[in-house]
Amino acid sequence: MLDLHRGRILREVARLGSMTAAARSLAYTQPAVSHHIARLEAEVGTPLVIRHGRGVLLTEAGRILVEHIDDVLARMDDTEERIAAIAGLRAGRVRAAVFPTAAAALIPDALARLRARAPGVTVTLDEAEPNTAVAALREGETDVAIVFNYDHLPPDTDTRFREIPLCDDPIRLAIPSSHPLAEKDEVNLADLAEETWASGCFRCRDHLVWACAEAGFVPSIAFATEDHVAIQRFVARGLAVTALPGLALGLHSEPDVVVPRAPALGSRHIAALVPAGPRPPAVTALLDELTAVAASLDDMNSE
Amino acid sequence: MLDLHRGRILREVARLGSMTAAARSLAYTQPAVSHHIARLEAEVGTPLVIRHGRGVLLTEAGRILVEHIDDVLARMDDTEERIAAIAGLRAGRVRAAVFPTAAAALIPDALARLRARAPGVTVTLDEAEPNTAVAALREGETDVAIVFNYDHLPPDTDTRFREIPLCDDPIRLAIPSSHPLAEKDEVNLADLAEETWASGCFRCRDHLVWACAEAGFVPSIAFATEDHVAIQRFVARGLAVTALPGLALGLHSEPDVVVPRAPALGSRHIAALVPAGPRPPAVTALLDELTAVAASLDDMNSE
DNA sequence: CGTTGTCGATAACACAAAGTCATGTTTTCT
DNA sequence: AGAAAACATGACTTTGTGTTATCGACAACG
Numbered sequence: 001m002l003d004l005h006r007g008r009i010l011r012e013v014a015r016l017g018s019m020t021a022a023a024r025s026l027a028y029t030q031p032a033v034s035h036h037i038a039r040l041e042a043e044v045g046t047p048l049v050i051r052h053g054r055g056v057l058l059t060e061a062g063r064i065l066v067e068h069i070d071d072v073l074a075r076m077d078d079t080e081e082r083i084a085a086i087a088g089l090r091a092g093r094v095r096a097a098v099f100p101t102a103a104a105a106l107i108p109d110a111l112a113r114l115r116a117r118a119p120g121v122t123v124t125l126d127e128a129e130p131n132t133a134v135a136a137l138r139e140g141e142t143d144v145a146i147v148f149n150y151d152h153l154p155p156d157t158d159t160r161f162r163e164i165p166l167c168d169d170p171i172r173l174a175i176p177s178s179h180p181l182a183e184k185d186e187v188n189l190a191d192l193a194e195e196t197w198a199s200g201c202f203r204c205r206d207h208l209v210w211a212c213a214e215a216g217f218v219p220s221i222a223f224a225t226e227d228h229v230a231i232q233r234f235v236a237r238g239l240a241v242t243a244l245p246g247l248a249l250g251l252h253s254e255p256d257v258v259v260p261r262a263p264a265l266g267s268r269h270i271a272a273l274v275p276a277g278p279r280p281p282a283v284t285a286l287l288d289e290l291t292a293v294a295a296s297l298d299d300m301n302s303e
Numbered sequence: 304m305l306d307l308h309r310g311r312i313l314r315e316v317a318r319l320g321s322m323t324a325a326a327r328s329l330a331y332t333q334p335a336v337s338h339h340i341a342r343l344e345a346e347v348g349t350p351l352v353i354r355h356g357r358g359v360l361l362t363e364a365g366r367i368l369v370e371h372i373d374d375v376l377a378r379m380d381d382t383e384e385r386i387a388a389i390a391g392l393r394a395g396r397v398r399a400a401v402f403p404t405a406a407a408a409l410i411p412d413a414l415a416r417l418r419a420r421a422p423g424v425t426v427t428l429d430e431a432e433p434n435t436a437v438a439a440l441r442e443g444e445t446d447v448a449i450v451f452n453y454d455h456l457p458p459d460t461d462t463r464f465r466e467i468p469l470c471d472d473p474i475r476l477a478i479p480s481s482h483p484l485a486e487k488d489e490v491n492l493a494d495l496a497e498e499t500w501a502s503g504c505f506r507c508r509d510h511l512v513w514a515c516a517e518a519g520f521v522p523s524i525a526f527a528t529e530d531h532v533a534i535q536r537f538v539a540r541g542l543a544v545t546a547l548p549g550l551a552l553g554l555h556s557e558p559d560v561v562v563p564r565a566p567a568l569g570s571r572h573i574a575a576l577v578p579a580g581p582r583p584p585a586v587t588a589l590l591d592e593l594t595a596v597a598a599s600l601d602d603m604n605s606e
Numbered sequence: 607c608g609t610t611g612t613c614g615a616t617a618a619c620a621c622a623a624a625g626t627c628a629t630g631t632t633t634t635c636t
Numbered sequence: 637a638g639a640a641a642a643c644a645t646g647a648c649t650t651t652g653t654g655t656t657a658t659c660g661a662c663a664a665c666g
Binding site: 018019020030031034035038051053054055056159160243 | 612614615616617620632633
């Protein structure tokens, strides 16, 4: 195959009409240019330049070659620019799989920051529970998975992924304001053993059952929905008590619901998962903004 | 600048989904491909592939790069084909500067042969006297100069050119059939010292004067024209005698003109001149056909 | 009309790049 | 689990790509 580098040299020789001048222009020595032209001629099997007076003149084949090389080099420049744009955060697309609460509480702020920093980068979002998000990551269908996990569950040890911790999301107790315990600052979980419970997604429900077991009882769960506004309404109407992530409560506060302290419920750990190894710049940038937004949330929690 | 070679490798990796497969397809070893991809990534500053299961998957930057490379490589193929066509005599243009008689007597046959052998090669012709033809060659305005020279003139010793002898063109005496000497087989030049002469181009006239001087007289030249048909008419009408190149006489034979032998007139040497050094294939091919045609003319003369 | 400066070609050589083989690590399939 | 397959890594060889030094040829100058 023709070597573009040699083509560039020939082009310069054509432009300047002399090998010596081309060598100067390209910061080479004259013999280097002479050699390259000779090799190019050997490769294509026909003379490309002809000595003429002081310098050289191109043959027909040489002229045609230069025309084509011009075209090819222009497209090469385009190519480089496109890739440089991705490397320089002026372009790029990131696919993220995010669990619902984070999609509402974390992502909008992170994307706003990312847009301010790198307007050319676009992010596409897929809402997905952690399990599906990880599966998508494994299949290469997404670039970043935003997931959460509870202390009582085994951590994800898959070495193919790198876990970037984002923040801790404390699980809060929510009870009706009409409830006898509503006036206490801190509530013991065991005191709610006889209540009717509402719970969210499978994983959250699982965690609730685990926490109650630690407290010595099995909760009676009558309502299950992933809609945290709906859950709060159930609580507000006095139909149930529930445990909700702080993030969900931060998104919406229903009247007639109180949130006493209940340390036994612990917290869930929110993290971003990306494939191990080097990351595209746009992915790194998104992770940066996610950690920044998450850190400010963490600060609010610790106050 | 991006290396097309690496681009080709990346493209193959993208097509086959694995470095090992790409290596097989390109007759490389696996580490070679691995190395090239790693270097490409270092050069562009962003990951291009990501490990996925058995093989690799391309990142966004990788996919975009491959798209562009496809385009560039296609144009590279075009380029190679264009040049290969010139090298393979399927295309090409030759500019020739030819003196008038040869343009009529030599070139048409040579071009017919060349067309049969290499239909894609085109030849452009400029009629020019030897001096102008050589000047054009020196200026790079023509690729081949077809010239002639006489024995009494100094040979062209310019080392910048290579001379390819084509044939000898004997100078013939032409006299009216009504002339007293018309019945003789061989005529002595000195017997025509008192005649009125016609002559052709400057160089031919010069040669005539020289030959007559050798025979001991100065010819009285009343008619000078480059049109050999016109000259023959002058002779046919008994207005003059003349010396004409055999080639011109071969092109047109006027009635009432006889051509006795006159060895003293010698001959002119027809040759092709090309720049020294390697020659484009189309030029070589034209020279081949010219020498072939000229050789057959030489044979006719020697019979 | 020779002399001098410039250009291209060539030879010898230094260094970098591009391959290879051997081997390790990770992931998948049995 | 263990075997097979794929990418990564390291040491080494070969090839290519540059350099300096020098020659031969053309052109412009006095």
